[in-house]
Amino acid sequence: MPEIKPTGGVAQSIAASALRAQQARMRIIAENLANADTTSKTPGGDPYRRQEAIFEPTRIGGAKGVRMSKVEPDTSAFRQEYDPGHPSADDKGYVKLPNVNSLVEALDMREAQRAYEANLNVIETSRALQLRTLDLLKK
Numbered sequence: 001m002p003e004i005k006p007t008g009g010v011a012q013s014i015a016a017s018a019l020r021a022q023q024a025r026m027r028i029i030a031e032n033l034a035n036a037d038t039t040s041k042t043p044g045g046d047p048y049r050r051q052e053a054i055f056e057p058t059r060i061g062g063a064k065g066v067r068m069s070k071v072e073p074d075t076s077a078f079r080q081e082y083d084p085g086h087p088s089a090d091d092k093g094y095v096k097l098p099n100v101n102s103l104v105e106a107l108d109m110r111e112a113q114r115a116y117e118a119n120l121n122v123i124e125t126s127r128a129l130q131l132r133t134l135d136l137l138k139k
Helices: 010-034 102-138
Strands: 051-060 063-073 079-082 094-097
Touching: 010 051, 010 063, 010 102
Parallel strands: none
Antiparallel strands: 051 063, 079 094
């Protein structure tokens, strides 16, 4: 996705910061989905661990926006499946599977998309209001 750079206005700057944060969040969710079935390369080893985006407030002019401050691993337990023939199986025949739930990731992706769309609407509305104000000033 292209980088969002507002042309002016505090509302646009705040919304643009939220757009960047949601873009980053969607990239992390996509990575989680891509690795939902990734097991360890060594027997008994840990598989892919789900990642989570952490947001924090940031100053934008005289207002507060948001940014993704870091990515942290989800510490919830791995799923286990009995499959003694799997190359990643431990000595008891269990394979550790990633702690990624595709349904949760799909819901998180939809939430991020809606937040992205809402902030895009803020930018579009702000621009329209600025243009309308200029039109009124010309008359």
